[in-house]
Amino acid sequence: MARYFYYHVIYVGMINVMLFVPWTLIQHRFNGAVSGMAIAIVFGTLISYLTISFILRFPGMGFAEIIRTYFSHGVTVVILILAAFIWFMAGMLVIYSYSATIQQFFNPDMNPYLFMLLMTLAGVWGASRCSRSVQFAHEIMMLLCTPLILMILFKAIFSPWLDWDAIRVTSGYIRTAPSFVSLCAATFVFAGYNTLGIFNRLLPAGAKIKYRWIIPLFCSFFLLVSFFIPIGFHGTVGVADYLYIWSITADSMIMEYGFVYRVLYIFLLLYTALSLMFAMNTWHTAMEFLKACHPKHKPKTEQFPAPAVNWWINLAFAILTFVYAFWTNEQRNQWVNQYWLITRTFVDITTTVLLGWIVFRGSRKKKKQPPIPRDAAVTDT
Template structure:
């Protein structure tokens, strides 16, 4: 079962390449983003290892069951509501941002809500499935798309037009004081372990997540590639002139022996599947957290047929995404994305702190019970 956990780590790392993370880091490339990257790699790797170990102390339980079982209901419900909203916003931002990218590069005259509506409909259907079905779908999509995406990234890395001097110049700003927004953006690449909020239900007691070295290896690769390859293609100054950074970078490459010469079309097609995968997982997580707030709810990893509540909750998510698309523009979306990144980092710290508190409290309680039991046995003898 641990392979499904690593699927989450890999697709979250890859999806950031097409989102706002590289753009934010490159905008701050002379003002702390390089130092932030250097700090994120060891700190977020350690944070991921700690979070995995803490979730492992609650086998077969998601974050809703952990909070409800260790905190008063009046305190755990607001935290669960915030968690559900936080995960919903993640999927909403991906759908909005990628829909805008598709419109710009495929058909600028297309109705802006057409592709958004199609992505929302696909996300509603996928997210409303049971947890086990979502994991199976994730495995199929990732196996089909990840090798091609990594091949394109490697092609860019060994491209003869990549200017390594520009990369070295920007990397030299590693001594510049890091900024909080740069650190928050870079840490998102390492956020794949957060899916244990719900998918830890699929990890029974005997199982253990192995090969954790995949986290620093793949996430560091995706983080460095997403920032430095556009700099190598467009220069230290020119790289800041692009909004759709990686789409332009992909369009700078050609497939010499492919049936489609422009890498951009294949790249966007692959990331369409990856964006739907991300939205499906985030909305499914938000849906499960919302359902757990109902008194007496018993989480199920397998449901057939799925309950009507699954559909209604995701339909609400879709309607809210359409409303956001009507309200948002590039500036507003940037503002919301920055706020979401900062809140996400703080929520990660809060989640790990609460889990550590619960584990510490349980260990102290077990120690006391064991000590009292030993005293009782001595007295009886």
């Protein structure tokens, strides 16, 4: 069962290129992005290890059930609504950013809301399924997409057009004090562990997550590649001229495999599936947190057909996504992405501290409980 957890860790690392994480880091490449990434690797590894250890102490329970045990209903509702908002925003930002990317690179004259409509409908349908179905669909999509995405990334690393001198110049700024925004952006790549807040319900009692060294290994790889590869292709100065930096970078590579020539088309096709998977997971998690606000709600990992409340909540997410699309533009979207990355970092830290306090409090209660007396042995004399 641990493989399902690592699917989340890996796909969050890969999806960071569709948010403005690389763009944010590149904007701060001379004033703290490199040192911020170095600190984020240590910090992200530490907080992921702690959060995993804390949640696994509550087998079969999600984050909502854990905090409900130790807090009043009012406090629990506030925490869950905030958590649901952060998760919903993640899916909304990816859908909007990817829809804008598709319009720019496939058909600039296309109605900007047409592809977003298709993305949101697919996200609503996928997120409204039960947690078990979401988990199985996630595994299938990961097995299909991950090998090809890794092939593209390694092709970029070994490309003859990659300028390693530009990468060395940028990495020399590691002694510059890290900027706060770049530090928050870099920690997002480690955020896959947060999915245990819902999918811990599916883990059997006594389950352990082994091979945790995969987290710093893969997440550091995705973080460094997403930052340094565009610099190697476009230069230390020219790289700041692009908004959709990784789409431009993918279009700088070619393949010689039959009719496949431009990497961009394969890249965008793969990230269509990855973006839908991300929206499915984030909106499903947000939906479960909102449903848990009801005092009589009992989580069910398997439901067929999907209850009506699942459809209504996710339809509300889709409507809010279109409201955001009507309001925003490229500049506003960049601003929202950066503030979301900062807020998400504080929420992750608060969640880890909160779980640690709950574990500490629970262990103290166990120690204060009086020992159970043993039955007196009856002997015949």
